[in-house]
Amino acid sequence: MKVEFTAAQDALRKELRSYFEQLMTPELSAECDEAMGEGGGPLWREALRQMGKDGWIGVGWPKELGGRGMSPIEQFIFVEEVMRAGYPFPFLTTESVGPQLAEFGNESQKRDIVPKILAGECLIAIGYSEPGAGTDLASLKTSAVKDGDEWVINGQKMWTSLAHFCDYVWLACRTDPDAAKPHKGISMFMVPTSDPGWSCSPVVTLGGVRTNATFYDNIRVPADAMVGELNGGWKLITSQLNRERLSLVNFGPTAEMFNNVVRWAQQMEMPAGGKLIDEPWVQINLAKVRAGVEALKLVCYKQAWAMSEGTLEMADASAAKVYGSEFFIEVYRLLGEIIGQASLINRKTEGANAMASRIERLYRTASIITFGGGTNEIQRDIISAAGLWMPRATR
Amino acid sequence: MDFGFSEQQRDVQNLARQILGDNVSPESLAQYDGYKADRFDKALWDKLAEAGLLGLAVAEEYGGMGFGFFELALLIEEAGRSIAPVPLSAHLVSAALPIQQFGSAAQKQRYLPGVASGQIMLSAALTEPYNEDPAQPILTTATADGTGLRISGDKTAVPFAHLADRIVLSAKMGDGVVVVLLDPKAAGLSMTPMQVTTYEPQFALSLDNVSIAAEDILASADRGREVMQWLTERTSVALCAHQLGASDKAMRMTASYTAERKQFGVLISTFQAVGHRAANCFIDVECLRLNTYQAVSRLDGGLDASNEVQIAKIWAGDVGHRVSYAAQHLHGGTGIDRDYPLWRYCTWLRYNEISLGSSAKNLASLGKRIAAGEAFCR
Ligand SMILES: Cc1cc2nc3c(=O)[nH]c(=O)nc-3n(C[C@H](O)[C@H](O)[C@H](O)COP(=O)(O)OP(=O)(O)OC[C@H]3O[C@@H](n4cnc5c(N)ncnc54)[C@H](O)[C@@H]3O)c2cc1C
Numbered sequence: 105m106k107v108e109f110t111a112a113q114d115a116l117r118k119e120l121r122s123y124f125e126q127l128m129t130p131e132l133s134a135e136c137d138e139a140m141g142e143g144g145g146p147l148w149r150e151a152l153r154q155m156g157k158d159g160w161i162g163v164g165w166p167k168e169l170g171g172r173g174m175s176p177i178e179q180f181i182f183v184e185e186v187m188r189a190g191y192p193f194p195f196l197t198t199e200s201v202g203p204q205l206a207e208f209g210n211e212s213q214k215r216d217i218v219p220k221i222l223a224g225e226c227l228i229a230i231g232y233s234e235p236g237a238g239t240d241l242a243s244l245k246t247s248a249v250k251d252g253d254e255w256v257i258n259g260q261k262m263w264t265s266l267a268h269f270c271d272y273v274w275l276a277c278r279t280d281p282d283a284a285k286p287h288k289g290i291s292m293f294m295v296p297t298s299d300p301g302w303s304c305s306p307v308v309t310l311g312g313v314r315t316n317a318t319f320y321d322n323i324r325v326p327a328d329a330m331v332g333e334l335n336g337g338w339k340l341i342t343s344q345l346n347r348e349r350l351s352l353v354n355f356g357p358t359a360e361m362f363n364n365v366v367r368w369a370q371q372m373e374m375p376a377g378g379k380l381i382d383e384p385w386v387q388i389n390l391a392k393v394r395a396g397v398e399a400l401k402l403v404c405y406k407q408a409w410a411m412s413e414g415t416l417e418m419a420d421a422s423a424a425k426v427y428g429s430e431f432f433i434e435v436y437r438l439l440g441e442i443i444g445q446a447s448l449i450n451r452k453t454e455g456a457n458a459m460a461s462r463i464e465r466l467y468r469t470a471s472i473i474t475f476g477g478g479t480n481e482i483q484r485d486i487i488s489a490a491g492l493w494m495p496r497a498t499r
Numbered sequence: 500m501d502f503g504f505s506e507q508q509r510d511v512q513n514l515a516r517q518i519l520g521d522n523v524s525p526e527s528l529a530q531y532d533g534y535k536a537d538r539f540d541k542a543l544w545d546k547l548a549e550a551g552l553l554g555l556a557v558a559e560e561y562g563g564m565g566f567g568f569f570e571l572a573l574l575i576e577e578a579g580r581s582i583a584p585v586p587l588s589a590h591l592v593s594a595a596l597p598i599q600q601f602g603s604a605a606q607k608q609r610y611l612p613g614v615a616s617g618q619i620m621l622s623a624a625l626t627e628p629y630n631e632d633p634a635q636p637i638l639t640t641a642t643a644d645g646t647g648l649r650i651s652g653d654k655t656a657v658p659f660a661h662l663a664d665r666i667v668l669s670a671k672m673g674d675g676v677v678v679v680l681l682d683p684k685a686a687g688l689s690m691t692p693m694q695v696t697t698y699e700p701q702f703a704l705s706l707d708n709v710s711i712a713a714e715d716i717l718a719s720a721d722r723g724r725e726v727m728q729w730l731t732e733r734t735s736v737a738l739c740a741h742q743l744g745a746s747d748k749a750m751r752m753t754a755s756y757t758a759e760r761k762q763f764g765v766l767i768s769t770f771q772a773v774g775h776r777a778a779n780c781f782i783d784v785e786c787l788r789l790n791t792y793q794a795v796s797r798l799d800g801g802l803d804a805s806n807e808v809q810i811a812k813i814w815a816g817d818v819g820h821r822v823s824y825a826a827q828h829l830h831g832g833t834g835i836d837r838d839y840p841l842w843r844y845c846t847w848l849r850y851n852e853i854s855l856g857s858s859a860k861n862l863a864s865l866g867k868r869i870a871a872g873e874a875f876c877r
Contacts, residue, residue: 105503105504105505106501106796107500107789107796107797108500108793108797108802359876360876362876363875363876366870366875370870370872381869381870382870384866386866387867387869387870388863388866390866390869391862391863391865394869394874394876395810398810398876399786399810401876402789402790402793403789405500405502406789408500409502410502419781423778423781427782427785481771481775484775484778484779485771485775488775488778488781489774491778492750492751492754492778492781493754493755493758494758494768494773494777495758495766495768496769496771496774497765497771
């Protein structure tokens with residue numbers, strides 16, 4: 105065991121940090137801020153293509169698939185640095201659906217879609233949730249019915265994030281309404297958002313983040329739009345969610361924010377003399393964040409390491425997700441307390457402090473991943489059952 | 500970043516787990532409850548020595564295995580898992596390591612072979628009454644006496660002082676700190692047994708002009724503080740490793756119990772509130788594990804670990820406390836029934852939490868480092 109980065113990993117991080125300093129122009133940053141940390145704008149797209157060209161998006165992917173052949177640890181370092189730079193990286197596409205397609209997709213998907221993902225030219229939204237199917241995802245109703253060589257898709261999805269600028273929806277559909285168990289009658293499809301039967305309407309959330317209700321009206325897709333096996337979608341959903349969970353709790357941005365708040369508090373003059381950072385309560389808040397970030401870093405890298413070894417444990421992945429998502433809320437609170445009033449001021453206010461207003465916004469977004477990506481209650485169920493062998497109630 | 504154990508580390512882990520598992524049981528521990536007997540299992544001590552485990556981190560030239568701090572920490576984690584009645588941290592980490600690192604050739608020759616064979620027992624006097632900084636002794640002072648020293652003062656909570664052959668002890672001398680290897684039989688030294696919460700035999704030492712020969716000085720006044728900091732850092736991490744083993748065991752004992760106990764006609768593990776409190780322990784223990792291993796790994800690799808050690812100790816304090824109370828609660832009355840093995844773990848979880856600095860103290864100290872610009876995230 106060696107819990108430290110290798111010299112090559114440190115060098116990679118350094119390289120990436122200067123790469124992103126170049127890439128993140130003030131114009132791009134401004135555009136990303138405008139998009140509430142979601143991306144989707146023209147400069148954002150251009151930068152994504154650039155990363156693709158420069159071979160970064162697939163840095164940890166096998167060479168056969170068009171990657172650079174490094175390990176998931178290097179991939180994780182890349183994602184951490186891109187997020188740390190403040191670029192809203194489309195990790196759902198690149199880190200979770202992409203690898204699923206590469207592993208389980210058919211020939212045409214591997215040939216046509218995967219290379220585009222690595223080139224930064226293809227974006228994919230995730231269509232699982234429906235108005236009536238949230239945590240109980242297997243109860244979903246959107247249907248796909250076979251008609252000759254095609255599938256006809258009808259239904260409504262809810263919370264289909266990023267769909268308004270994505271090329272495809274990775275869509276979960278019911279293909280066998282009579283399956284003995286609901287999750288055995290679900291299949292996955294790649295549905296193009298360019299289809300005339302596809303539409304979406306915005307749903308705006310507390311954090312300003314836009315998501316969507318998406319509608320599927322007699323959309324016809326060819327047989328090879330299906331991913332994996334007929335009625336074999338559940339396995340794809342759960343393994344996609346496993347991958348998603350790990351990207352959700354990336355620690356790079358938190359580490360950066362901590363560093364910025366420290367530097368800021370070192371400068372801030374107190375009315376009665378001295379600096380804000382001399383206050384014991386400020387130091388305690390910072391120390392709590394620092395100790396927590398360290399755990400987050402280790403939890404994340406242990407997952408990345410386990411992925412490269414092929415030994416990722418379900419309970420560990422769930423533990424990372426629960427810990428990270430709940431810790432973020434703590435971080436925004438603890439750091440917001442230090443910043444005080446300024447952490448309540450929207451960035452559009454004249455003279456607003458960028459760091460403080462970022463916390464204003466993030467504090468409003470932090471609940472999303474405690475229930476999204478598989479709610480923490482279910483993650484804790486998984487942990488007690490898979491990690492501690494505790495029999496659980498049947499559902 | 501490599502989170503896998505080497506074959507050597509796995510061997511150490513398995514061997515330790517096997518010997519401790521075979522020799523420590525609720526029944527064997529019960530004999531020490533309430534100070535009925537000295538909490539020391541001599542037969543187990545000899546078995547550990549025989550298996551080479553006491554000499555894990557002792558250089559081969561002194562009869563040890565020549566492994567590193569990582570292997571030693573894994574042994575201590577196993578000692579925590581079984582709350583074994585042997586003073587591994589005091590003997591191996593607080594005393595043998597600094598002798599090996601800073602001692603003279605003669606000192607190493609004199610003590611290390613016996614450390615490995617178990618024939619010599621070492622301990623360390625780290626704290627004074629209400630002064631818990633081992634590198635800043637206040638009450639214990641030294642003066643020069645020919646080539647040797649005279650030491651007077653008080654130390655508290657010294658494990659196994661009555662059985663030890665030498666005790667690592669620090670004393671203030673002028674502006675510096677000296678570190679000596681105190682003979683517990685020296686004239687002028689008196690020891691009073693203390694009743695510490697874990698039942699580990701510990702003693703208050705009172706030194707009245709005790710004479711220390713030159714050959715028993717481990718570090719002179721200009722180096723003593725550094726030596727004490729060095730060994731304190733390692734002892735703190737050893738407490739974390741012990742806490743890791745103990746809290747992992749308490750958590751798993753609890754999980755098993757909930758998978759057997761029924762109420763309302765069903766296993767209590769099937770109540771979501773029960774499962775989730777256990778899941779919180781799982782997350783906590785994982786955070787403690789990774790932070791502990793990180794600190795161990797850095798010390799093992801000779802890297803600076805000032806922040807990482809404090810962070811690990813913060814987790815050790817918080818996790819020990821939370822796991823202890825979750826474990827007690829999820830057992831209901833059984834958890835605190837002295838006929839059931841959990842309660843002994845609770846005393847150790849508390850001991851490791853508070854010893855050498857609680858979470859609050861370490862947070863404050865980490866906060867100072869952050870303020871000084873010494874603890875940015877990399
Ligand atoms: C901003 C945003 C973006 C999103 N992006 C996407 C996306 O891109 N694609 C997509 O498919 N979905 C997306 N979602 C949806 C998200 O995955 C769901 O919100 C989530 O699955 C929870 O479902 P729900 O909202 O219907 O809540 P419910 O399932 O109704 O849950 C409500 C509460 O009940 C609890 N609960 C439910 N079941 C149990 C149980 N068995 N045991 C204990 N407690 C339980 C939950 O933990 C939660 O606290 C997004 C949501 C938001 C807000």
